[in-house]
Amino acid sequence: MSENNTNKDVRDDEVDLLDLFRRMGRSIGRMARALGRGFLISAVFLLKRWLPLGLSIILSVGASYLTKVTSDSSYTSDLVLRNNQVSNSDMISYLNRLHVYCKEKNSSALQEAISLGPKQTSNIIDISSYWIIDNMRDGIPDFVDYKNSHNVYDTINSRMQDRLDVRVKVKTPQELGLVMHGIISFIDKDSLFQQRNRLRLRQNLDMLKRFDYDIQQLDSLQKIKYFEETKIRQPQGGGQMIFLQEQKTQLIYPEIQTLYTMKQTLEAERDLYNGIVTVLSEFTIPARRINGTLYYGLTYIPLFFCLTLLVLIIIANRKKLEEIYNKY
Secondary structure (H helix, E strand, O other), X not given: OHHHHHHHHHHHHHHHHHHHHHHHHHHHHHHHXXXXXXXXXXXXXXXXXXXXXXXXXXXXXXXXXXXXXXXXXXXXXXXXXXXXXXXXXXXXXXXXXXXXXXXXXXXXXXXXXXXXXXXXXXXXXXXXXXXXXXXXXXXXXXXXXXXXXXXXXXXXXXXXXXXXXXXXXXXXXHHHHHHHXXXXXXXXXXXXXXXXXXXXXXXXXXXHHHHHHHHXXXXXXXXXXXXXXXXXXXXXXXXXXXXXXXXXXXXXHHHHHHHHHHHHHHHHHHHHOOOOEEEEEOOOOOOOOOOOHHHHHHHHHHHHHHHXXXXXXXXXXXXXXXXXXXXX
16 A cells, blocks of 8 residues: 555656646746747837937947047056066055046146146146056066956966056157156155165175175185195006095085076166166057047947937837826
8 A cells, every 4th residue: 555655656746847847848938939029029129210220320420429529639558667676566556646646637746746847747637557467477467457456365367566557648649758757757756765775776785795705705615625636636656546535626616606696686686677666668659549439439329329219119108108107
């Protein structure tokens, strides 16, 4: 009896599952038909009203071109700086003072900061500094974090600590060289940065003197050991050469070579990177403005199209909307 009940329960479960799958299939089918019907209705609706929709696109393109012609030009260019002593976070925070001046339209503070006249500073729209991101931690700069969206916990991409990007937005690009010199002078005017850089160069000089001394000492030691080995290896009596112990004079040479490499690195730091920052890549004159017809078209075309479509939908359903309005 219990076996018959068990078989019956199993059959009931199978029937329930089959019924569930049938219902799911019917729901999916209804949804697919509804989506297809909605797509066809929308396509027909748009095709019937292609003329006003086309006119909205034409008007938006015209508005984009008119806005381009009547508005001031905007150009962007990037300057890459190498930090020689100051941390990137400190330098970015310091340079973003210029961004605040531009945002607040504080032209007098901007003139004083970058040591340029009113004519040159009025040409500047914005100055901002950003982190450069190293993808896969291979030491090669890959992209600039213009959106400041980098996750500090990211284990694949890392912020480069020895360089940063400065982006300038200007009305005319012909005076980008003056802007670059103004930014460098703004950095060089900071007293704390100056002190830290002088300390770095002084420590560099001390280390170079120490390397010279150590290299001379190792070189003298190598000459003495070579002389002693030569004396020991001289023939004794019957012309036989006696070796008292195995000498390892050749091991001193790698130590001297290592010191020379370290010395050359410090000399490069002193001669090539003797300032607070070093320009790795200067501003380049951009080929075209950023706020062209396409720039405004990406805003105007969707806006005009959506507004026209909304008006057409309201006109097509005005009777239903009137009924709903009168009802409530």
